[in-house]
Amino acid sequence: MMAENPDSCAGTFRARIALPSLAATQELGAAIAHGLEPGNAVALWGDLGAGKTTLARAILTALGVTGEVPSPTFTLVQSYETPTLLVSHYDLYRLKSPREMAELGFEDALDQGAVLVEWPERAPEALPPDALHMRLSLDDGIRSARIAGPARWAEHLHV
Ligand SMILES: Nc1ncnc2c1ncn2[C@@H]1O[C@H](COP(=O)(O)OP(=O)(O)OP(=O)(O)O)[C@@H](O)[C@H]1O
Numbered sequence: 001m002m003a004e005n006p007d008s009c010a011g012t013f014r015a016r017i018a019l020p021s022l023a024a025t026q027e028l029g030a031a032i033a034h035g036l037e038p039g040n041a042v043a044l045w046g047d048l049g050a051g052k053t054t055l056a057r058a059i060l061t062a063l064g065v066t067g068e069v070p071s072p073t074f075t076l077v078q079s080y081e082t083p084t085l086l087v088s089h090y091d092l093y094r095l096k097s098p099r100e101m102a103e104l105g106f107e108d109a110l111d112q113g114a115v116l117v118e119w120p121e122r123a124p125e126a127l128p129p130d131a132l133h134m135r136l137s138l139d140d141g142i143r144s145a146r147i148a149g150p151a152r153w154a155e156h157l158h159v
């Protein structure tokens, strides 16, 4: 069964975390980075400007990526050889069809490392069933993340 959003996710770990500052997002990114393994997918849901790229950057920085982490808005994917893990950062906003995922090497990226996926609703079937779902939101100036995923994430994201 494919999870289409955090609410329908089959995972058993659920949490909500406030993200009042960039520092809070960096802390969350570091916690995710710590638990990230090859084959893992992190789905970054949320409206325009909700903070998806910022959280992806925080994860990559925590994994030791130095220098710029551009938003893959136009390239759709940007890959990083971190010291411990190959990480492919996808932004599917401009994906025209879920069929394009094959051209973008999504299966290989998951075989070889971890993937971070902005706008996963463009190709929800591509996500593995054990994806970690993060739904970012900005409501009345208050930022937060709703988290859903496999139980093993509870030990990394004790919030
Ligand atoms: N926790 C936070 N605290 C303060 N500002 C934040 C936080 N998270 C993100 N921002 C700011 O919000 C803006 C939008 O963030 P970001 O680009 O990460 O959104 P996005 O969800 O990736 O948007 P898009 O849908 O366009 O890809 C940026 O200027 C970023 O610095």
Ligand SMILES: [Mg+2]
Residues within 6 Å of the ligand: 052, 053, 054, 071, 091, 118
């Ligand atoms: Mg973005």
